[in-house]
Amino acid sequence: MKVVNSIKEMQNLANEAKKAGKKISFVPTMGALHKGHLELISEGRKRGDLLVVSIFVNPTQFGPNEDFNRYPRDIEGDLKKARETGVDVVFTPTIEEMYPEGFQTYVEVSKLQNHLCGIFRHGHFRGVATVVLKLFNIVKPDVAIFGEKDYQQLKIIQRMVKDLNLEIEIVGFPVVREEGGLACSSRNSYLSHEDKECASTIYRALQEMKIEFERGQLSAREITEKGKRILKRAGIEEIDYIEVCDPETLESKQRATKGDIVAVAVRIKGVRLIDNIKL
Ligand code: AMP
DSSP: EEEEHHHHHHHHHHHHHTTTTOOOEEEOOOSOOOHHHHHHHHHHHHHEEOOOOOEOOOGSOOOSSSSSTSSEEEEEHHHHHHHHOOEEEEOOOOOHHOOOTOOOOOOTTGGGGGHHHHSSSHHHHEEEHHHHHHHOOOOHHHHHHHHEEGHHHHHHHHHHHHHHOOOOOOEEOOBBBTSSSBBOOOOGGGGGGHHHHHHHHHHHHHHHHHHHTTTOOOBBHHHHHHHHHHHHTOOOOOEEEEEEETTTTTOOOOOTTOEEEHHHHHHETTEEEEEHHHH
């Protein structure tokens, strides 16, 4: 496994692989790799000849009051896990090389970014779309894998690829969960055992909302009120949003239909957690 820090070196490696007729698969991450990341990486292994994983905690997608500085970092552990999962290249650029002085070009997926997390994390998706486009231009993948846990992010990347005519196949991968149902996340490491138990209510609430829909409840309000009650009973008071939304436009729905997404974001002891389920 190669570890590459330099953008130029990564581009050269990608060019050589392409010349040799290799298909490049790519999994972008912010590191602190967990089971969710590793499943995406295994999927990437199946889909390409040269599997590249990037590890970059991207400052432009964090707001001024967010957790950029304390975001979990474990490069040694990550390299070990990547090696064991069959990664060919780990790309870990520096902030200075990714955003040199004078940097001023950003990508905005203008409508999709105005829903769900975009309302609470101003500028977040602009940072995400920009860094992902930069990484695409550096790694030159044929296929890239993104998790459905970050559903809005996946939709934004798919839209950007379509709108900007990038020749990259975007694959969505189902949410990977811990034993109690909590969606795997690097941020789970901020939580105590007790907090995690409390956080597993998020998935239970999503499942109960889906059951309510399957029983014939089509009112998005009734469905989400049920979810809110379950969360509150478990002591989760800080709910950024809980919404039934269109799976493509992410617009909030009043009447739920099959295939809609129920998306939720909460804070537990200041740790922001998101999850979703398809109806
Ligand atoms: P991150 O390191 O949090 O930026 O995540 C990197 C990639 O892994 C993104 O495409 C995420 O959607 C994906 N991912 C993170 N957690 C999970 C999970 N629990 N299940 C599926 N994909 C995930």
